[in-house]
Amino acid sequence: MVRTVFRGESISFGYEKHHLILKDVSITIPAQSIYGIIGPAEAGKTTLAKVMLGLEKSTNGTLIWFNERINASTNRRVGYVPYEKALIYDLSVYENVLLFGKLYQYRGKRLKQQVEQALQFVGLWEERKKKASQLSPELTQQLNIACGIVHLPDVIIFDEPIEEMDNQAKSTILSTIRKLHEMGITIIYLSQNVEVIEQLCTHVGIMQHGNLIVQGSMEELLEQHQHRCALVKLTLADTAVELQGELADYKIRELEACTMVVELNDDGEQGMQRIKAILGDRLLQIDMISPQLQQVYASLTDGTA
Numbered sequence: 001m002v003r004t005v006f007r008g009e010s011i012s013f014g015y016e017k018h019h020l021i022l023k024d025v026s027i028t029i030p031a032q033s034i035y036g037i038i039g040p041a042e043a044g045k046t047t048l049a050k051v052m053l054g055l056e057k058s059t060n061g062t063l064i065w066f067n068e069r070i071n072a073s074t075n076r077r078v079g080y081v082p083y084e085k086a087l088i089y090d091l092s093v094y095e096n097v098l099l100f101g102k103l104y105q106y107r108g109k110r111l112k113q114q115v116e117q118a119l120q121f122v123g124l125w126e127e128r129k130k131k132a133s134q135l136s137p138e139l140t141q142q143l144n145i146a147c148g149i150v151h152l153p154d155v156i157i158f159d160e161p162i163e164e165m166d167n168q169a170k171s172t173i174l175s176t177i178r179k180l181h182e183m184g185i186t187i188i189y190l191s192q193n194v195e196v197i198e199q200l201c202t203h204v205g206i207m208q209h210g211n212l213i214v215q216g217s218m219e220e221l222l223e224q225h226q227h228r229c230a231l232v233k234l235t236l237a238d239t240a241v242e243l244q245g246e247l248a249d250y251k252i253r254e255l256e257a258c259t260m261v262v263e264l265n266d267d268g269e270q271g272m273q274r275i276k277a278i279l280g281d282r283l284l285q286i287d288m289i290s291p292q293l294q295q296v297y298a299s300l301t302d303g304t305a
């Protein structure tokens, strides 16, 4: 059985009594996964992270970290790299990380060692005397990460860590996250960006309207939902434009000279047989296209929070 770092059962939470933001969320995070929590703006991702971290108290539900109910010692094993950075911009890079180390009760030589280690890891040791306000957006995020890892957590939650960055900075931050994962740390990655989640994550949970609507490994999810968003590529004997009228019941996604990509309307294998019957020998070949997360996500959500 896969070891899990976190198991949440039937988590509900609301800031106001009659308005739930999280509705009966059950979520399992396997150890050493990169678990992407994806959903539109305001779906409840950040709120779920805060409840998982014990920063907000759930109205209902059970939170199990490392096989025990959430408590101060499980909290120490989890790091948080929030979207809203908790940095003090008038302090130096070094002082910011030092402050986080102290919050985790490290003192003396051990504290200094861990601050140095965290800054070396994110490549900020040489910049340690600069004020946090002097850093570029990429280095500010690296500092945010150093603050989140100074206590050597087993799990780190990242909330939208590459928003509003240029491509170079995005790829540096993603490679820092991959390096942490290679060291055996479980990563929980919250984002609205399906493409990044698909590139980075081993597991995915899709949130909408405060519900976790599906979760599983990337392969499981794509396989289980492929019937909802099955696409086929048709290679045709005639030009595609001439034949598209005959496939009026099907949504045509792409149209080229002698090929078309068509949605199968939820009827899978039967749909393929129907298309073969309609087109007869004008159809030279029909190939199923494996779904990507973007398609599964679009088929399961309506794009609203």
Ligand SMILES: Nc1ncnc2c1ncn2[C@@H]1O[C@H](COP(=O)(O)OP(=O)(O)OP(=O)(O)O)[C@@H](O)[C@H]1O
Binding pocket: 015, 021, 039, 040, 041, 042, 043, 044, 045, 046, 047, 048, 191, 192
């Ligand atoms: N402190 C708060 N008080 C009241 N409502 C809040 C508070 N924080 C968040 N909310 C509401 O909770 C809902 C979910 O917000 P949350 O930030 O968890 O969503 P999200 O999926 O992380 O969105 P985004 O991707 O935009 O960060 C939103 O409707 C938001 O307005």
